[in-house]
Amino acid sequence: MNAVMTSVHRTETGLSREQYAAIADFRFQLRRFLAFSESAAMRAGLPPQQHQALLAIAGHRADEPPSVGMLARHLLIAPNTAAELVGRMEQGGLVTKEAAAEDRRRTELALTPKAAKLLRTLTVAHLEELRELEPALVRALGGIGPAG
Amino acid sequence: MNAVMTSVHRTETGLSREQYAAIADFRFQLRRFLAFSESAAMRAGLPPQQHQALLAIAGHRADEPPSVGMLARHLLIAPNTAAELVGRMEQGGLVTKEAAAEDRRRTELALTPKAAKLLRTLTVAHLEELRELEPALVRALGGIGPAG
DNA sequence: CGCTCATATATCGTATTACGACATAATTGG
DNA sequence: CCAATTATGTCGTAATACGATATATGAGCG
Numbered sequence: 179m180n181a182v183m184t185s186v187h188r189t190e191t192g193l194s195r196e197q198y199a200a201i202a203d204f205r206f207q208l209r210r211f212l213a214f215s216e217s218a219a220m221r222a223g224l225p226p227q228q229h230q231a232l233l234a235i236a237g238h239r240a241d242e243p244p245s246v247g248m249l250a251r252h253l254l255i256a257p258n259t260a261a262e263l264v265g266r267m268e269q270g271g272l273v274t275k276e277a278a279a280e281d282r283r284r285t286e287l288a289l290t291p292k293a294a295k296l297l298r299t300l301t302v303a304h305l306e307e308l309r310e311l312e313p314a315l316v317r318a319l320g321g322i323g324p325a326g
Numbered sequence: 327m328n329a330v331m332t333s334v335h336r337t338e339t340g341l342s343r344e345q346y347a348a349i350a351d352f353r354f355q356l357r358r359f360l361a362f363s364e365s366a367a368m369r370a371g372l373p374p375q376q377h378q379a380l381l382a383i384a385g386h387r388a389d390e391p392p393s394v395g396m397l398a399r400h401l402l403i404a405p406n407t408a409a410e411l412v413g414r415m416e417q418g419g420l421v422t423k424e425a426a427a428e429d430r431r432r433t434e435l436a437l438t439p440k441a442a443k444l445l446r447t448l449t450v451a452h453l454e455e456l457r458e459l460e461p462a463l464v465r466a467l468g469g470i471g472p473a474g
Numbered sequence: 475c476g477c478t479c480a481t482a483t484a485t486c487g488t489a490t491t492a493c494g495a496c497a498t499a500a501t502t503g504g
Numbered sequence: 505c506c507a508a509t510t511a512t513g514t515c516g517t518a519a520t521a522c523g524a525t526a527t528a529t530g531a532g533c534g
Contacts, residue, residue, distance in 0.1 A: 237350030
């Protein structure tokens with residue numbers, strides 16, 4: 179809104195209660211979306227992180243075929259954690275593992291039909307929910323930067 | 327749903343690889359921010375959820391004074407989980423508890439000076455980081471709704 | 475008023491999962 | 505071919521959220 183610093187309730191530290199409230203609200207909106215996502219995944223019978231893994235595999239860029247390490251980078255988890263996650267997903271019949279042809283250290287991943295179907299259902303629900311939550315998210319984000 | 331279906335690479339299920347990639351990218355951007363936030367909190371000596379609790383308390387709306395239940399609602403956790411969280415924060419010297427005057431079932435919370443200082447530092451860092459990440463977040467969000 | 479029900483918080487045992495430390499296999503670079 | 509690096513896998517541990525349960529307080533009502 180205004181270029182200069184004219185917000186009310188500024189404390190001695192340079193941070194106003196409004197700024198705390200703006201960030202808190204943004205985090206609340208994030209939690210709302212994440213809670214929806216977790217709930218939807220669990221209702222579909224998937225631990226949330228396995229849903230994220232399926233999404234990362236399905237949405238992988240062509241230059242980086244799905245692998246354990248690719249999952250670790252995309253999900254921002256340690257490589258050994260990704261290996262454990264993939265192990266659970268294989269047990270659940272969601273992915274298949276196969277040593278890569280060029281570099282046999284790498285384990286390439288593929289979704290099973292079961293996983294593809296689950297992910298499709300979840301994604302439809304997420305697209306709808308995101309279109310509903312987007313305004314609140316953008317508004318919350320906007321309340322942080324310029325407005326102060 | 328949508329009026330016309332014209333996106334490329336549409337699969338037999340009505341979801342394109344681009345849509346999966348768009349949602350995956352949005353989640354990746356969210357994880358980047360959340361990972362920054364967790365890392366910043368840990369570096370400050372705070373478990374991430376305790377940082378969120380401090381933020382919720384500092385940014386509380388005037389009509390709902392900070393309490394265990396208010397935290398549960400704001401952080402989207404069960405009331406007993408919020409009670410445990412507050413217990414850990416009290417042990418850590420971050421909050422003080424006091425039975426509310428009007429309703430002695432409620433436990434009202436207040437930040438200690440130590441917590442206020444930690445939160446201020448963290449918030450400054452978050453404001454800066456959010457201003458940097460905001461474009462990527464908005465772009466990722468925009469890639470979902472209209473573009474399909 | 476006394477009783478019952480609902481609400482707010484607290485406690486405890488359990489389950490999930492991410493990590494560090496470590497191990498193994500495969501590739502790379504001399 | 506050997507040393508270093510990379511990719512994945514295994515195992516024990518730690519953190520924390522939850523369900524079940526308990527206690528205390530408030531609210532409604534005959």
